[in-house]
Amino acid sequence: MFVQTQETPNPNSLKFIPGKLVSNSGSFEINNKDEVNNNLIRNILSINGVTGIFLGKDFLSVNKKENINWEDLKHIVISFINEYYADGKEFVFDKKLDNEKQNDFSEIEKKIIKILDEKIKPAVARDGGDIKFKEFKNGVVTVQLQGSCSGCPSSIVTLKQGVQNLLRHYIPEVKEVISV
Numbered sequence: 001m002f003v004q005t006q007e008t009p010n011p012n013s014l015k016f017i018p019g020k021l022v023s024n025s026g027s028f029e030i031n032n033k034d035e036v037n038n039n040l041i042r043n044i045l046s047i048n049g050v051t052g053i054f055l056g057k058d059f060l061s062v063n064k065k066e067n068i069n070w071e072d073l074k075h076i077v078i079s080f081i082n083e084y085y086a087d088g089k090e091f092v093f094d095k096k097l098d099n100e101k102q103n104d105f106s107e108i109e110k111k112i113i114k115i116l117d118e119k120i121k122p123a124v125a126r127d128g129g130d131i132k133f134k135e136f137k138n139g140v141v142t143v144q145l146q147g148s149c150s151g152c153p154s155s156i157v158t159l160k161q162g163v164q165n166l167l168r169h170y171i172p173e174v175k176e177v178i179s180v
Contacts, residue, residue: 001085003078008061008128010152012051014070015128016060018081021091023055027130028093029146030055040084040092047076054129054147055093061128061147108173109136115170116143120163124149131163139175141167155179 006015030036031052033045044053044060049068054061062077064070084092105113113133124131129149135142143163149155164177 001082003081005074008148009154010148012066013061013063013128013148016077016081018085020085022058022060023093024091025093027056038093040080043080044077047073049073056125111171112136112141112167115167119166134180139173141174141177143177143179145179
C-alpha cells in the first residue's frame with residue numbers, strides 16, 4: 001500500500017491519504033489516546049510530538065508540536081497506517097461520535113449548516129480539516145475548526161474572508177463568524 005502525504009496550510013499539520021476509507025461515520029478529531037480503543041489512533045497519538053489526529057472520510061490529518069520536524073514523524077505514521085490496513089481492516093473508525101440532531105435546529109441554523117456542508121466543508125477537507133457548526137445567536141455564528149484548520153496561521157483569514165463572507169451573502173441575518 002502506498003500512503004500519500006499532502007502538506008496543508010498549517011505547517012504543524014500533515015494530511016495522510018491511505019487510498020482507503022478512513023472514517024465510515026463522518027469526520028472528527030481526537031486529541032487524547034485514552035478517548036478511543038483503536039490501535040492505529042492510539043499508536044499515532046503515542047508518538048512523541050503528536051498532538052492530535054483528525055479523521056476524514058478518506059484521510060487522516062496529524063497535528064504536531066511546533067518544535068518537532070515532520071521528517072522525524074512522517075515515516076513512523078506511514079508505517080502505522082500500512083500495518084493497520086495490512087491486517088485486513090477496511091477503515092479506521094466506524095462509530096458516530098457526533099450526536100447532533102438536525103431537527104433541534106432553527107430554520108436559519110439549518111441553512112447555515114447546509115451552506116457549511118455543501119460549500120465550505122469540501123474546501124476545508126482538501127486542506128485536511130473540518131468546520132463544525134456550534135451555535136447561531138444574535139447574528140453571530142460560532143464554529144469549531146478541526147484537524148489542520150485548528151491552530152493554522154491562515155485560519156482567521158479563511159474564517160473572516162471566506163466563511164463569514166459566504167454566510168453573510170446567503171443569509172443576511174449572519175453578521176459575524178467566530179471560532180471556539
